[in-house]
Amino acid sequence: xxxxxxxxxHLFYASHQFNIADKVNKNRQAKGEMQGHSKxxxxxxIELLCRADESxxxxxxxxxxxxSTLYRIWRNQSWKHLAR
Numbered sequence: 001x002x003x004x005x006x007x008x009x010h011l012f013y014a015s016h017q018f019n020i021a022d023k024v025n026k027n028r029q030a031k032g033e034m035q036g037h038s039k040x041x042x043x044x045x046i047e048l049l050c051r052a053d054e055s056x057x058x059x060x061x062x063x064x065x066x067x068s069t070l071y072r073i074w075r076n077q078s079w080k081h082l083a084r
Contacts (some may be wrong), residue, residue: 045079
């Protein structure tokens with residue numbers, strides 16, 4: 001990728017906690033579909049958000065997800081980067 005930098009003057013030593021905060025501040029963390037374990041697409045999550053008036057059971061069955069996944073989406077605990 002053209003945005004990778006190997007210039008030693010751009011590197012700095014820091015703790016793991018600082019590196020995580022730096023990644024988040026620079027918006028470089030994986031979100032949504034870019035996470036390796038993601039089973040949903042943004043399109044499906046948006047549909048789930050639009051259908052918040054339907055029952056957990058019917059949506060979980062239709063999209064083959066567990067209730068906790070839907071709960072976290074609806075409560076803005078996951079997929080936070082999508083506009084609500």
